[in-house]
Amino acid sequence: MIDLWKVREHLVVSTRATAKRCAAAQRGGELTRVWRQVLLDTSCLAGLGHQWRVFELATVARAFAVQIVLGPRAVISHQTAALCHGVEVRDELMDVHVCDPRARGVGRMVLPRIQLPDFSAGIGIVPEARLLRHQTRLDPAWMREGPAGLRLVDPVTAAVQASMEQAPREGVIVVSGTLRQCAAFNRFSEKVETSRAREEEVRELLFRRLREAPGRRGVRKAMAVIAAADAACESVAERELLWILKAAGFREVRTQVVHVAGRKEYYVDFELPEHRIVVEFDGEGKRGRSVVEILRSYDREAIRQKDLEALGYIVLRAKGRELRSPELIVGEIVRRAGLSRPPRPVRPLGGR
Template sequence: MRIRRGVYLPAAAISAGAPRWETARKITQARAVSLSVFKSSDFPPVLTAEAALALHDLTSWLETTDIEYLRPGAPWRGNVKKLPAIVCNGTTVAAVAERRVPSSSITETTKEVAGILTPPLWAIGVDSARLLHPMAGVVAMSSVLSRLTDFDMYRQRQSRDREKKLRTKILAYIDSLPPFQMSRQTRKIVEIADSGMDTPGEGYVLWLLHCIVRDAENGYFATGSGTAGATHIFTQFEIRANGSRYFADMAIPAHRVIIEFDGGEKVSTRHGQYEFLKRQDDLRMAGWSMIRINIFQLKDPLGLADNLRVQLRDCGVPVV
């Protein structure tokens, strides 16, 4: 499979039965590694943002990502190269742009992954927060926090302690720098991002909630007495109901509201359907209101925002 002129990937590198997302990620990884054609330069590229996440085998919003990189010290030329679409085992991976970012990374420190230079993982998250759409930034930064804190929903106290320490260090580092373009937005995305995010769809919904819930805060990182405030949003929130232990995708405990993102896998089997209905009944009997969001609603963010506003307002949650 031709990645670019003079660079090919053996067809056997991707199994015939691989799901679409895995095929797309492996192609992105191959495209990223193909940046090594620049290695003979005095200014080797430093891969960042979503392509760098793919190199680390981490989740980002897009399956097929642009290849964004920095070239510290090199004269600026606004060069954008197009990498062609690739058909692999019946799956078409779309064409993407290979683009040099017209700024420096948040840090000069680099590390090598598969022969390509990248910023440290935490800095890739921050670069994503400042370079991408805020929603994609939340998804990317959440993936980074989850990996670096080794998040475990069954050991949340320890996981959240690690997350809080890491987030505090990242925010302190951002605050120590001279103000840069999008610095306030970048800081806010780091505050919103959450290691408990399990899928890109959940990251999308988490971002949207912070857009429409008045004075929303990440509950695990909120300042104050430690109690759940009226607009504190928690991910993977533990609830015990009818003798069972459940984890809500997102919850606003002060109003006993759960927001669940349904990607489809929860009800793909008969047993899954039974567990899904039992979980829903147990939580409702325990006094929780449930707002369900499916993957198709993500295609209409304005419509989804309006729908969420109505349902949250009915539950007493202050919205804007």
């Protein structure tokens, strides 16, 4: 989770009195422009390592810059607010959303690319993004004063906004992350059923907020997205795979289901009980870093697969690169399940 205080402390607002000093610092690489007169001290980018971490910090810095320039009546919203609340989003979602009742006629503006120093994971720049100003009037009860004075909508409102206005894939990712965070979902410290009960309470709150939201555009899609979201998905990639399976039309998709094989308990990422299929996601870094860790991981995986197959399940594995080709994942399930044709896609979820 990005430290909002850290980002705010590294922002500099250029004034007439400091313009020359700020310009010199930009030329030297100590400052980089975020938007208009707002600059970022590049030292806060050191040590982030991964591209998605850099993009997250850049998006949060842009959110602060937008509020500094537009003033307190502009409230950070949609998936930008979700990110500021600590919900992981795809690194492609770099646009900044803000609810601003004064935004008539100026709905979209461009946020410039951000030049990065040499030590920032070799990325070079953060591409330009859009500033999307929504004319939505918000109930004051839906707003929060976040850390470092950032005004933003609460997590529930942010998730509902994303479900209504984002593509279903992105909506499922944001809503699933919000469900997980708000329900404090944790299968390690308590029974899964306990977390599931809290998840359904939060889901009902999302539906209630959707009914209260102004405007009806995107409501049908939002209802499908909120119903499809799942707090048990532990990463953005797993939430993306969840969307693929549900949009494809598989009627029952269970997550984090426990199976007992002898004295061992296995929690599987996804289960399609109707077809006796288990889908496991192989995420980056899951196998460890050293050669020994990787070999041990492969050994555990082979034993796990044999035990699940002994219980009568077909075990499929999905990798991150396959998420960009959902038809390949769906086609493999259809083939291994022995289906004559794929299920009927769920159109509100973006199924074709």
